[in-house]
Amino acid sequence: MSERTFxxxxxxxxxxxxxxxxxxxxxxxxxxxxxxxxxKTMILTALNLxxxxxSDSALVRKGSERLVASxxxxxxxxxxxxxxxxxxxxxxxxxxxxxxxxxxxxxxxTCNGITVTANTxxxxxxxxxxxHAQAANINISKASKQRDLLDKFAGKEFDIAFAxxxxxLTQYHALKTRIAGLRKSIERADLELKALREFVSALTxxxxxxxxxxxxxxxxxxxxxxxxxxxxGTSAMNAVDDEEAGSLTTLGVARRALExxxxxxxxxxxxxxxxxxxxxxxxxxxxxxxxxxxxxxADPTQLDYLQARKADIHSLVKKFGGGNEIAYEADALIARxxxxxxxxxxxxxxxxxxxxxxxxxxxxxxxxxxxxxSLSAIRKLASEKLSAAVSxxxxxLSMPHTSxxxxxxSVDYSSLKESDFTxxxxxxxxxxxxxxxxxxxxxxxxxxxxxxxxxxMLALEVVISATHPVGTYIFDEVxxxxxxKAAIEVGRRLHSLSRHAQVVVVTxxxxxxxWADSHFVVTKDSDGSVSQSDVRKVDGDNRxxxxxxxxxxxxxxxxxxxxxxxxxxxxxx
Numbered sequence: 001m002s003e004r005t006f007x008x009x010x011x012x013x014x015x016x017x018x019x020x021x022x023x024x025x026x027x028x029x030x031x032x033x034x035x036x037x038x039x040k041t042m043i044l045t046a047l048n049l050x051x052x053x054x055s056d057s058a059l060v061r062k063g064s065e066r067l068v069a070s071x072x073x074x075x076x077x078x079x080x081x082x083x084x085x086x087x088x089x090x091x092x093x094x095x096x097x098x099x100x101x102x103x104x105x106x107x108x109x110t111c112n113g114i115t116v117t118a119n120t121x122x123x124x125x126x127x128x129x130x131x132h133a134q135a136a137n138i139n140i141s142k143a144s145k146q147r148d149l150l151d152k153f154a155g156k157e158f159d160i161a162f163a164x165x166x167x168x169l170t171q172y173h174a175l176k177t178r179i180a181g182l183r184k185s186i187e188r189a190d191l192e193l194k195a196l197r198e199f200v201s202a203l204t205x206x207x208x209x210x211x212x213x214x215x216x217x218x219x220x221x222x223x224x225x226x227x228x229x230x231x232x233g234t235s236a237m238n239a240v241d242d243e244e245a246g247s248l249t250t251l252g253v254a255r256r257a258l259e260x261x262x263x264x265x266x267x268x269x270x271x272x273x274x275x276x277x278x279x280x281x282x283x284x285x286x287x288x289x290x291x292x293x294x295x296x297x298a299d300p301t302q303l304d305y306l307q308a309r310k311a312d313i314h315s316l317v318k319k320f321g322g323g324n325e326i327a328y329e330a331d332a333l334i335a336r337x338x339x340x341x342x343x344x345x346x347x348x349x350x351x352x353x354x355x356x357x358x359x360x361x362x363x364x365x366x367x368x369x370x371x372x373x374s375l376s377a378i379r380k381l382a383s384e385k386l387s388a389a390v391s392x393x394x395x396x397l398s399m400p401h402t403s404x405x406x407x408x409x410s411v412d413y414s415s416l417k418e419s420d421f422t423x424x425x426x427x428x429x430x431x432x433x434x435x436x437x438x439x440x441x442x443x444x445x446x447x448x449x450x451x452x453x454x455x456x457m458l459a460l461e462v463v464i465s466a467t468h469p470v471g472t473y474i475f476d477e478v479x480x481x482x483x484x485k486a487a488i489e490v491g492r493r494l495h496s497l498s499r500h501a502q503v504v505v506v507t508x509x510x511x512x513x514x515w516a517d518s519h520f521v522v523t524k525d526s527d528g529s530v531s532q533s534d535v536r537k538v539d540g541d542n543r544x545x546x547x548x549x550x551x552x553x554x555x556x557x558x559x560x561x562x563x564x565x566x567x568x569x570x571x572x573x
Contacts, residue, residue: 004471005128009072014064016042021535028517029498032506038524039533049099052121055107070098131474147429154382165371189347203337213327223303233293251279375425376410393459398486401436465500472502487511510550514567
C-alpha cells in the first residue's frame with residue numbers, strides 16, 4: 001500500500017449545513033453515517049470540489065462569505081514525477097489541495113500554496129481518488145468505461161503493448177498525411193519548388209536566428225537614445241554623489257548623528273542599522289551607475305547596421321510570413337526553413353518519392369496490425385481472468401447464481417478498414433451478467449438492478465484494486481437496494497478492498513458500518529433558522545450506540561445494542 005496515494009485529512013468550512021469539520025482519514029475502511037439530511041453528502045461535495053468539480057455559490061453556507069474545502073494527500077516518491085508533469089508541485093511527499101468558492105460564485109484552487117486551475121485538479125483526480133457514486137453505476141454501462149476497467153486489470157503488459165500501438169498509429173497517420181499532401185503538391189510541384197527555393201535562399205542569405213528580432217529592437221532603443229540615457233544616468237549620479245546635498249552625504253550625516261546616541265538609547269539601534277543599510281545600498285548603486293556610464297557610448301555604425309538588419313527582417317516577414325507579430329513570424333520562418341529539406345526532397349522526388357512513401361506506409365500498416373493483434377490477445381486473456389474473478393466476488397455478495405462475463409469483439413484482421421484503427425485499438429469490450437447457469441447474457445446497462453449494479457461495481461473494484469495504483473476509493477450509496485445478508489457481504493468486501501487501498505464509504509446500513517476501521521457520525525442540530533452539522537469520530541460504546549440507532553431507528557434500545565455488538569463481532573471472526 002506504500003506505493004499508492006492516500007487521503008490523510010479533509011477540512012471543510014462553511015459548506016452547506018456544515019460550519020466547520022476536520023476528518024483525519026486513516027488507512028483501511030472508513031465509514032460516514034448519520035440520519036438523512038445530516039450532511040454526509042457535504043463531505044463528498046467537498047471532495048468533489050477538491051478534485052476539480054464545478055463550483056456553485058449555492059453550496060456556501062448561509063451567512064458565510066465563502067466556503068473552503070481542503071484535502072491533504074500522501075504521495076509516494078515513484079509518482080511525484082507524474083504529478084509534476086501535470087503542473088502540480090509535491091513537497092516532502094505531501095500534496096495539499098485547497099478550493100474556495102465565494103458567495104458570488106468565484107472559485108480559487110491551490111496545490112501546496114500555488115494557484116492552479118480546476119482543470120489541473122481534474123487532470124490529477126484519477127491519480128489520487130476513485131469516486132463511486134450513483135453516476136459511476138451509470139458510467140459502467142458505457143463501453144468506454146468497461147474497456148478502461150479491463151485495460152486497468154490487464155496491467156503493465158497491456159500498458160507496454162498499448163504504448164507500442166499508439167506510437168505506430170501516430171507514425172501511420174503522420175505518413176498518410178504526408179502522402180496526401182505530396183499528392184496534392186505534385187501537380188503544382190514546379191511552382192512550389194520555385195517558391196520554396198526562393199524562400200530557402202532568402203533565409204540562407206539573411207542567416208536569421210531565433211529570438212534575434214527582439215534583441216535588435218532592444219539594442220536600437222539603447223543606441224538611438226545614448227544621450228538621453230547619459231543625461232539620466234549622470235543626473236542620478238549627481239543626486240547620489242553630490243558633496244553637499246547628495247544622498248550619500250546626507251545619509252552619512254544621519255549615521256554619524258546617531259552613532260554615539262544609539263549607545264545611550266537602544267531604540268535608536270534599529271534606525272541606525274536601517275540608515276547604514278540604505279547608505280551601503282546607495283553606495284553600491286553609485287558604483288553600478290559609474291560602470292553603466294563608463295560603458296555607454298554612441299556607435300552610429302552599429303546603429304545603422306541594426307536598423308538595416310531590422311528592415312531586412314521586416315521585408316522577409318512581409319514576403320514569406322503571415323499577419324502575426326514580427327518576432328513570432330520570424331521564428332516561424334526559421335522553423336519552416338529547418339523542415340524545408342524534406343519538402344524539397346518530396347517535391348523533387350515526384351512520383352518516385354510518392355511510391356517510396358506508399359511502400360513505407362504498407363510496412364508501417366503491417367506493424368500496426370501486429371500491435372493491434374497484440375492488444376486483442378492481451379485483452380482476451382485478461383477478460384477471461386476478470387470474468388472468473390468478478391464472478392467469484394459477485395456470488396459472495398449474495399448473488400450465488402450470478403456470473404459475470406467480459407466479451408471481446410475484435411475486427412476481422414483479414415479485411416481491415418481504415419476506420420477500424422481507433423485510438424484504443426481494434427476491439428470492442430462489453431460486460432454482461434447471467435442470473436443463473438442457463439440464463440441468457442444480459443448487458444450491465446439493461447440487466448442489472450440498482451442493488452445488483454452496486455455489487456457488480458464493488459466486485460470489480462475489489463478485483464482490480466490489487467494492481468491499480470489509486471490508493472483511495474470513495475463509495476456513496478454502494479449499498480443502495482441492498483439489505484440483510486447481502487449487506488453483510490458488501491461490508492465484508494469493502495473491508496477486503498481496504499487491504500489494498502484506503503476506502504471511504506457513506507452508508508445507511510449498519511451491516512456495512514460494522515466492518516469499518518474508523519467510524520465518523522454526522523449529526524444535525526437546528527436553532528430554528530440555520531441548521532448546522534457536526535462530524536465526530538466514534539468508537540467503543542459510542543459506536544455501538546450509533547449502529548444500534550441505524551438498526552432500530554431509535555435510541556436506547558437494548559435489543560438493538562445487542563444486535564449492534566453482534567454485528568461488530570463479525571469483523572473479529
